[in-house]
Amino acid sequence: MALLEVRNLGISFGGLRAVDSLDMTIDQGQLYGLIGPNGAGKTTVFNLLTGVYRPTEGIITLDGQNLVGKKTVEINKAGIARTFQNIRLFKNMSVMDNVKIGLHNHFKYNLFTGILRLPGYRKVEKSMDERAMELLKVFDLDKEAGNMAANLPYGKQRKLEIARALATEPKLLLLDEPAAGMNPNETEELMKTIQFVREKFKMTILLIEHDMKLVSGICEEVTVLNFGTVLAQGKTGDVLNDPRVVKAYLGE
Amino acid sequence: MAMLEIKDLEVFYGVIQAIKGVSFEVGEGEVIALIGANGAGKTTILHTITGLIQAKSGHVFFEGQEITKLPGHKIVSKGIAHVPEGRRVFADLTVLENLKLGAYTRKDKKEIEESLEMIYKRFPRLKERRGQLAGTLSGGEQQMLAMGRALMSRPRIILMDEPSMGLSPIFVNEIFDIIQEVSKGGTTVLLVEQNAKKALSIADRAYVLETGKITLSGDAKELMNDESVKKAYLGE
């Protein structure tokens, strides 16, 4: 069953057609790849999906629910979480607190409970801590829980972003170049983690990546963008062998 | 005599020691790869060489001259270019202005023009986007710009911090071709890369950095066949 439906999506910046009549369907539980040359419009698609940009035209639906025109926050509530190509952590907060921000809408107490430290406060905070710890463990970050996010090395920062996104309990997780800046071993490990996340949380994942080992290793289907338009779409194996894709993107 | 020589370098961030006594050298015309895991200290070393971070102890020599305590811009004007991690293009300036800034230390207008043409030839995308603000370029486009900008200074040696990060496969190949070309053109290259396989394949020699210390060094092709390197960095 289709979780995300994108129809005829497009946006322009001034004269630049960054994304043009994009159609894409992602099914529940799928691991889907979005690839394409630099500047093809991949990140822009993420920005459109998450309400950072408003499309000039087109339809986006998640679980049948229209997303166009909604604000980022509403879209997150509707079930899309993401990571960023240029890492965006809450740098002056602890690793734990970064994840707890992701949990914000799922563990609640009102302002007065917090200010007055009513019994609800301890209880909710405690279960938040536990849940955050669980997530951090998945990414092997539990030992860093008390550290400031800014002091983590690059690779761990990427993982923390994913953990934070997962904490919002999305239906669809968008990962923008999660393996950038990682060496092959780290990438390998990340692949396993992504697959584990998919299994454990029954997550649907859309990811942008230039590392073909990762894409071919875990994505079932891919869309290849080129100059904002779809160059190829379908089963990963097929697409990656498509001569047009090889020519425009993979090279020899 | 080595062109660039690093001796007993120690660098701290507050109380954390990031570099714990590193020594290595880069000979004229060589391509040297510096590989290592996340957080090993590669970026820190490059930053220390070009004076963006001050070393606690140790020395950096460039062509026999000590540059350890010089301010960054003086170091750069000696002929060292640095393509920094995360690109750091000037987002509010146009592509062309970024490139011109790359040639800041150069005087001859005509030669600068020529270099510009050369860069445009290598990166046609930059020519096409020369009037666009660099901040709105895609990640890969920014990487090209950062590289082009560094080359505009016609450096004697160029330090590159993960130049292939975020680039499409076809472009990764292209970047490595460009690096080789640059090297053939007589520029010495010190290359930091996560893509160790590619880096080692074009490098003459390489050093392996682990948590602030050099643990291995030697001929690049030999290292490529080293079991521990294979296991740790080549993902084989």
Place this chain on the structure above:
Amino acid sequence: MKKYQKLLINIGIAVVIYVLVMLAIQFGWVGRQLLSMIVPVCTNVMMAVSLCLIVGFLGELTLGHAAFMSVGAYSGALVSMNLPLPGWLSLAVGLVVGGVVAALAGVIIGVPVLRLRGDYLAIVTLGFGEIIKSVFNTLGITGGASGLSGIPLMTSYRNFTLVFILTLIVVVVVSNLVKSRQGRAICAIRDNYIAAEAAGIKVSKYKVMAFVISAFFAGVAGVVYAHNISILKPGNFDYNTSIEILVMVVLGGMGSIRGSIIAAVILTLLPELLRGVADYRMLVYSIVLIVMMLFNNSKFKEKLMARRQAAKVSKEA
């Protein structure tokens, strides 16, 4: 266990301060000049801590915090002067009204807060402060340029207990707030609002919340101020006052409530302690200010801190 230990220490500190000040008042340990500084110190602590919420935790620069104070001070004083209630009761009502009216002003300022960032917001808050000043200078009910006088002296140092409790409330509430879920959201907005939005934080809601809470306490501080000085003049709440408070927050280390408190105490007392140098007072004050800022960010201090941290680390090991 450790959590409670920290709590106990804090309670201990508060009790010790209270007892010491009370003893000082009772037995005349200090001169009248210092006694008369007790309440201004407390109001400045309230101001600094409440501003810390906006500047340190929300990460927005405002140059109009004194405006909230003046709104609170005037409305609270007008209430307590005109209510046909016994003194203490009318003061209590005044405190609440002062806080609430200032909080309303916080809501009004919330609108630009949502649209503007950084220095633009700073200038709008500065403008807001000047507008308030100008209006109070013109209105009849506030006494115009002559100011509002005859406010009962109900929060002087003789009533230190009351003032201390109010200050404590402000400090405790703000400290608790920043460690709560709402406070976390506020800090997240400071660090990266785009990521915060993407993580489901309603940025506008929490921005306004921070402003309203901060304004409320500034208003309360204003009421305390009013009932200590007995006269209010619009000119006393201009941007210089806002800046004075801002200096405390920044000197205190932005996101540190304890730092804000310490800086508020020092900077309030400093000009008084400098009375001895007469004509050079403000000169010395400005130099001290610059030197403190420079020291705060100096290599020297970094080394000191590093040594301390190293000692701590080795102790733990």
Place this chain on the structure above:
Amino acid sequence: MDLVINIVEQLINGLRTGSIYALIALGYTMVYGIAKMINFAHGDIIMVGAYSLYVFYGILGLPAAVAVILSIIVCAVLGVVIEKVAYKPLRNAQPLAVLITAIGVSFLLQNLALLIFKATPIPFGSIIRVPSVQIAGIHISGITIVTLVVTTISMILLTLFINKTKAGRAMRAVSEDKGAAELMGISVNGTISLTFAIGSALAAVAGLLFICQYESLQPTLGALPGIKAFVAAVLGGIGSVPGAMLGGIVLGIIESLSKAYISTQLSDAIVFGVLVVVLLVKPSGLLGKIRIEKV
């Protein structure tokens, strides 16, 4: 007809104050744009410029041209010294730390002037003897014309300098990323010093014109124009040089018109009210660029 003349006269009054605000705002915006800091001491540099002229011309009796040049040099040097002593050590601190130090410097300059020159205003006759002009019964004073001309020329030169020269490009690079600028071979400290020198020289010019216009010296004379000019710079879009000029003049005119036709008592409230409204409609000021952060 009378009303028309009256309105024109009030507009000219606005221009008179506005052109001074504009000139001060140029320096503000320049320093802000490059060093990314609100130099709260800028207004007091104006004061120093004014007193320097008084000392060189009024007391030492140097020729006017020499006195003017010396005053400008004094301010430029002062600006650089302040930057080196008080701001440079805070380069890597959080931006607000520098703001606070700047406030400290502002206090310091004011109180030094108070100790040296005392609080009583010192009269000082204008050294500019440009005759006033009379157009259709409307009188424009010479100094207003001079101020406008100087401001316009400064604005044009500054714009050209920042956008078209190598040093200007270096300044913009420094303003965005000091580390990367250093990697281009740009001396960040040198560039920032240059910025302060130019900004302070502009402040000196503003100070000179200010006392030629108002003919009276006080230690606090820079404070109010300083803050107004800051507002003007933001109104115009801080960091934008033409914006600073526009902002200054618009502010002067709004001020004048609201005093003339609405209320002298509430004019401050009106001026700031307009400012707030303008910023709400155009959050980056009149000519400021909206920077979309690429996500």
Place this chain on the structure above:
Amino acid sequence: ACGESAGSDSQAAASGSESQAGAAGATAEFIVGGMGPLTGSAASYGISVRQGIEVAVNEINAAGGVTAGDTTYSLKMVFADDEATEDKAVSAYNSLMDQNINALVGATTTGCCMAIADISNQDNLLVVTPSGSGVDCVKNPNAFRICFTDTLQGETLADFAVNEMGAQNIAVLYSNSSDYGTGIRDGLVSKAEELGATIVANEAFADADVDFNTQLTKIKGTNADVIVVCGYYQAATYITKQAADMGLEIPFLGSDGWDGVLETVTDPATVEGAVFLSSFFSAATDEMTSGFVSTYEENYGSTPDQFAADAYDAVYVIKAAMEQAGSIDSDALISAMHQVQIDGLTGAGLSFDENGEPNKDAKFIQISDGAYTIYGENGGEETTAE
């Protein structure tokens, strides 16, 4: 009452050495506190007041101090900066109390007087403000003032404008930074209307303003016979210059804050003919004034303004009260205040009514030929009108 001219033995007294202070047998110290702004934009007033006190104190000590009862006191001044803000005033006052002052000359500005009114009354301290002109400054029985109230001044100005200058249409320019300007304006407007004149312009400005062209242009468009400026000489300096530049030829009438204007204008022609109310006339040729002015100029390098004179008188009033009371007990001093009468710089036969208000004459001063003259006498000798 000791009606002797207080300043008669003043010859260069301020420079006299301290050794004289201990002349008379049993000596003690009487500490006079002083308070006013020494920093900030109002600094000039506080500095004047301090210097005024200083001259008087030195003069009195040089002349052997003050004898109250059987003790001779030498005076000592301690001064505290209040920055003309209310909260600073409170701590300044308390710092003075820590130094055990026996009486206070201050505060200088109305707001600060108000801020310390109740505390000083609780302390039962004799407070003589030289310049606090707001009506409520002396609302408590312990407080007295040397200057006139704002309302009274406004009324006097209105009376002068209508009856002396024959003005029917009055333009008012007033400072709304403090109640000084607004207070005078209120008194002026109501009295002028009562006298049948019309207020054709009623424009505010702030003390820190330097540009008054807008207001002046507005006034130019009216048929005003006189412009009354309720504010201080700094503003007056700018206003008169800008009016002259504009070619505005309406005569100016000013409040007592104008004193000092001649020293701060670049061209005396701009204030030529202007009249202002004053209680102090620095160009007066009587012995007391000229002695004071010359000592002051010698010590501080500037001509004293009314605030310095007010402060000087305040010290002599306190001296008189000490002598009258025969003790320095506060109660005695305060009640003695109602009986003293001195010939001060700011008025002969200065005495205080039951409310603590001064009884003295106002003078109108006119600037003619670039010098201060008593109005109506055109450079003639000063004769204290009664």
